[in-house]
Amino acid sequence: MARQVLRYQQLPSIDIEFFKKSHEMVFSQLALSPVEHDLMALMLTRLSEDHWEEEVIGESKRKINPTYEFGIDVLCDWLGVKSADIYNVTQEPASRLAGRKIGIKNSKAKKYRFTPLFEDLIYENGTLTMIPNNALMEQYIGLTKGHSQIPQKVFRNLKRENAKRLFSMLCRFKDPAKGSLKAFDFQDLYGMFGLLNERGELVKKSYQRTSEFIRTIIKPAIKEIDEKEPLLTFHIDEKSGNYGYQPLKSGRKITGIKFLFSWDIEKIASSKPVVKKVASQTEQTDEEVSAVDLLTTYVLVNNYTPDQPNNPSTQQLKDIMEHSNWLSENGKEVVDVRFMLNYKMAIAEARARESGMFNSDGE
DNA sequence: TTGGAATCAGCCCCAGCAAA
DNA sequence: TTTGCTGGGGCTGATTCCAA
The missing domain is CATH 1.10.10.10 (Winged helix-like DNA-binding domain superfamily/Winged helix DNA-binding domain)
Structure with a gap:
């Protein structure tokens, strides 16, 4: 082979x-x-x-x-x-x-x-x-x-090595419904920013001082990402006044960092406002389904509760599967186990509800 | 493709300040 | 008084630019 x-x-x-x-x-x-x-x-x-x-x-x-x-x-x-x-x-x-x-x-x-x-x-x-x-x-x-x-x-577009690395981490948590970036202690941060050797020792001794690490790694990275990614907003830590991160302290010593940020989910969705839908079986002309509809259906399935009046129809459920790639590109995975279980229950309910409607209408 | 110069981010040290 | 944070500044090396 x-x-x-x-x-x-x-x-x-x-x-x-x-x-x-x-x-x-x-x-x-x-x-x-x-x-x-x-x-x-x-x-x-x-x-x-x-x-x-x-x-x-x-x-x-x-x-x-x-x-x-x-x-x-x-x-x-x-x-x-x-x-x-x-x-x-x-x-x-x-x-x-x-x-x-x-x-x-x-x-x-x-x-x-x-x-x-x-x-x-x-x-x-x-x-x-x-x-x-x-x-x-x-x-x-x-x-x-x-x-x-x-x-x-x-x-x-990011020029700093550390900005690229932090940006990759922040992209992992675009949707707060699917988890958030945890607080890190400095040993974790040193590793993630490539500052430890294979024996787990810090290769740049100046970063033993946490303030130096924050000053030369964290702050410039936050600043550059803030300038170049309009869909991501950093927040101010009210207690310390720091922009984009909250220092975790033991006494006066900073022991770790929690990044304070949020993605503009609505803007991410509206950056692709309309998705072309494959022509349906009954219609030869293309229809369009909006990104908002797709995201709404996605959220309903993700948080599925049986027998709710606004639960999605079979067509809406088919739409999100047809556009699973687009959803995935926007941080909405449709292949994880919990989502698929919810999807199966939702589509069973939709089919039962829709067949019931036809029967009651005498069709 | 190579080599040299310019630029700039990263690293380190030091002094001053503030909180415990 | 001690300890840790912040900001300034110089040095180094990686990257970029340019010419051959």
Whole structure:
């Protein structure tokens, strides 16, 4: 069985709004420069579970990791540089990225396991070839713990490494109904901002002073995200007056941080105001379903209570399944177990209710 | 593709201030 | 008085820009 090779030479092929980063990768230990972050994001825009071919060897099966190749036009557009400069901009970061290891947290053992990000990564003759490490397939695809849906234009527009990293974390919690970002102690924060080595030691000693860490990492990151992402609002901590975060204290010592932010869910929805619906069985003309309708139905299913007068119809329920990709792009997952259970109950109720209506009308 | 210069973010140290 | 936070400023290295 041959490895899949995905080649991208033209610009339209990367013209997509979001890329996904798994929960484990968002909250991993990984130090990358801004250009390395962008190269990684480029691969993540293309990465798909379908690209991992399955090979059967006797009784057992194994997955074969794909190869991604990006041509010079794609790299120039993605990194925002002229073709004459692409070697300078790409060569060194690509070389470093090839050797980077990511620390994935084992929550049971409370330890980080460090694994190389790539099996191979080469920049040669204007082409960047990236082969993700097979050992990280679950983390790349985000099979188990959900993912962060990251707007790629805003992400690339962020110049600070730490702003990119914080932005990925904040994108993981767009919908407050699906959980919120917990408060972190400094050991967690050091890890998530790539400041710990494989032995768990702080590599920059100045950050032992928490005030220095907040001043040079947290505040500039909040400021840059605030300037470049209009859909995200940071809030002021009334007690301390800090913008975007609440310091958690023990006496006078700051022991941790809780980020204070909210996403404008309405604006995210209205940024795609109307979604084209596939023509229904009875009508040949296209209908349209509004984003607000889709989101309303989604919320009703997510918080499903039997026999409520405003519970959705079968058509509304079909609509959200038809537009599951759009919902997913806007942080509304329709594939999690609880949602699917609610969906089954809601559609059973809708069918029963609608057949009852027809019967009572004598049809 | 290479090499050098310019720029700027990140890092570190220090002094002053304030809270416990 | 001690301890921790804040802000200023200099140094370093990564990134960007430009010329060959």
